Amino acid sequence: MSARRRLGARWRRRRPLRTRLAVVAAAAVAVVAIGVCLAAFFVIRYKLYQQLDQNLAQSATLIAQQHRSEGPGVMTGECRYLGAPACSQIVPADAKDDPAKPYLLPVSGLTRSVADGHRPPYYSNFTLPGGKPGRMYTTTFGKEGEAVQVALRADIAERGVRQAASLLAAVGGAGVLLSAVGGYWVSRTGLAPITRLTATAERIAATRDARHRIELPPGRPAREGHEDEVTRLATSFNTMLAELEESVAARRRLVADASHELRTPLTALRTNAELLARADRLTDAQRERASGALGRQLREVTGMVNDLIELARDAEPQPLLEEVRLAPLAAHAVDAARGHWPAISFELHVAPEAADLSIPGVPARLSRLLTNLVDNAAKFSPPGGPVEIALTRTELTVRDHGPGIAEEDLPYVFDRFYRAEKARALPGSGLGLAMARQIAHAHGAELTAEAAPGGGALFRLTLPGP
Numbered sequence: 001m002s003a004r005r006r007l008g009a010r011w012r013r014r015r016p017l018r019t020r021l022a023v024v025a026a027a028a029v030a031v032v033a034i035g036v037c038l039a040a041f042f043v044i045r046y047k048l049y050q051q052l053d054q055n056l057a058q059s060a061t062l063i064a065q066q067h068r069s070e071g072p073g074v075m076t077g078e079c080r081y082l083g084a085p086a087c088s089q090i091v092p093a094d095a096k097d098d099p100a101k102p103y104l105l106p107v108s109g110l111t112r113s114v115a116d117g118h119r120p121p122y123y124s125n126f127t128l129p130g131g132k133p134g135r136m137y138t139t140t141f142g143k144e145g146e147a148v149q150v151a152l153r154a155d156i157a158e159r160g161v162r163q164a165a166s167l168l169a170a171v172g173g174a175g176v177l178l179s180a181v182g183g184y185w186v187s188r189t190g191l192a193p194i195t196r197l198t199a200t201a202e203r204i205a206a207t208r209d210a211r212h213r214i215e216l217p218p219g220r221p222a223r224e225g226h227e228d229e230v231t232r233l234a235t236s237f238n239t240m241l242a243e244l245e246e247s248v249a250a251r252r253r254l255v256a257d258a259s260h261e262l263r264t265p266l267t268a269l270r271t272n273a274e275l276l277a278r279a280d281r282l283t284d285a286q287r288e289r290a291s292g293a294l295g296r297q298l299r300e301v302t303g304m305v306n307d308l309i310e311l312a313r314d315a316e317p318q319p320l321l322e323e324v325r326l327a328p329l330a331a332h333a334v335d336a337a338r339g340h341w342p343a344i345s346f347e348l349h350v351a352p353e354a355a356d357l358s359i360p361g362v363p364a365r366l367s368r369l370l371t372n373l374v375d376n377a378a379k380f381s382p383p384g385g386p387v388e389i390a391l392t393r394t395e396l397t398v399r400d401h402g403p404g405i406a407e408e409d410l411p412y413v414f415d416r417f418y419r420a421e422k423a424r425a426l427p428g429s430g431l432g433l434a435m436a437r438q439i440a441h442a443h444g445a446e447l448t449a450e451a452a453p454g455g456g457a458l459f460r461l462t463l464p465g466p
Contacts, residue, residue, distance in 0.1 A: 022180075023183065026176075026182070026184070028179075056123070073089060073090060089103050090141055090149075091146065091148075093115035093116035106136075114140060123136070133158050135153075136149055136150070196234070204241070272293050323360055324363050325358045344385065348389045349391070357463075372432040376398075385401045387401075395460055395462050397458060401456040414449070433449075440461060445464055
């Protein structure tokens, strides 16, 4: 990389985006303005000299017609005055044929070449006697071996060129200045949402408060698909902040609920542990009762902590996914439930088309989902009551014949630590259904609850499509 390129790269790195955008916009407009001015200058210059050259060509034709029979020498010599007729002279191809009287206009080898036909006619600029600018046209004469030269003062043309150059330079300078102002305005206006986004991000990083939002431009909201890129970026950033705020709020609720739910079993654990520490003062029955209670409470706390760890997982790791057959998994969950709930009757119905049904997932997590649904149904079923599990091609349902779910409890049955009034006397932490729905969402399924016809509760797991 050359030194100039390295210097440019270093300059770009050290300048803020607003400055770079302003410079680029100003440079682009300035290049266009200067290019237009240069093009206009050359057009004006060409037109001014074109008019002068036409006059010279007409004068050359007139001289050739009027002095066809005359020999070499000066024909007219009035061009030293502004507005005077063209001065003219006839020049032979051979210098030996020159007249004794000196020429008024400059004669060069190019002039001799035009006279002998070796060079086409041409226009040239020169200085007249007295220092005035002149324009000369050299062309062939009527006779062979002779050329005619005509000249006019070029003051008007040159003055027009200079005036056009001055005016266009002023216009170009004003264009460059306006381009700089416009570039600054464009960069400031265009990057204003970016500036607000940066300030919002810095404020969130400093305060750790995700409630801040980027202010969108005032006015009517843009229709979807018609927003500019910066507005879409600001809208996406606000959406991300809303998701972040919801995630932080959910984490705080989880921590608050977990601390509340763990306080009671931990207090009971400490009490029973202190009782067992003074085991010499207890009877055998008291020690056995305290030991049993300590074991149950340890299992309850362990299960709750495991459930919290499971709930902290948002998605399944892709490398762990595999094709899981649901029929054998449901049968395994039902067999395990029969051992845990011997007083409950479990009935599994698998539709013929669902015998080989499989979905991509994590077997252990899907097994936990089915186990939670079956255990929840068994917990609310009366002794001897049936729990019905049905698997079809599109869904899996678990129904119990217990008291069912009250209408006011339906919106909250999948919330963490939520327990209906009828369930508060039953064992459990209120995390099983929340975990079941999270596992379902992680596998692309949908878990819902509803009142079953004829009483009881019905949980419906809608499977992802193919």
